[in-house]
Amino acid sequence: MNWYLAVLKNYAGFSGRARRKEYWMFNLFHFIFVYAAAFLDNILGIANEGGIGPIYGFYLLAMIIPALAVMVRRLHDVGKSGWMYLIILIPIVGFIWLMVLLLTDSDSGENQYGQNPKELNN
Numbered sequence: 001m002n003w004y005l006a007v008l009k010n011y012a013g014f015s016g017r018a019r020r021k022e023y024w025m026f027n028l029f030h031f032i033f034v035y036a037a038a039f040l041d042n043i044l045g046i047a048n049e050g051g052i053g054p055i056y057g058f059y060l061l062a063m064i065i066p067a068l069a070v071m072v073r074r075l076h077d078v079g080k081s082g083w084m085y086l087i088i089l090i091p092i093v094g095f096i097w098l099m100v101l102l103l104t105d106s107d108s109g110e111n112q113y114g115q116n117p118k119e120l121n122n
Contacts, residue, residue, distance in 0.1 A: 004029040018073035019117045076113035
């Protein structure tokens with residue numbers, strides 16, 4: 001949960017680097033909250049036929065910027081520009097390549113985006 005809160009504290013921080021653990025822990029809690037929001041919409045009877053409602057929509061809207069920011073920082077951690085996210089626009093291959101980048105270990109030492117966050121925390 002601390003990793004999720006750390007991303008929210010750096011809400012629109014697109015500079016710097018985010019290690020794998022920060023990125024994946026944020027996404028774990030993000031998906032838990034997405035399902036919880038959809039569940040609440042259904043329990044309260046405010047969901048549409050697709051099973052989603054306003055709580056789900058507001059949560060996703062609020063999380064667009066922090067999710068994109070942590071993705072950009074994660075790409076910075078492997079030495080790639082944040083614009084590399086747009087590779088996902090290439091069907092199938094783009095998604096696979098983006099997943100490879102997101103699962104790759106950090107660049108050791110300092111790169112053009114800053115100091116390695118693993119070395120800062122140890």
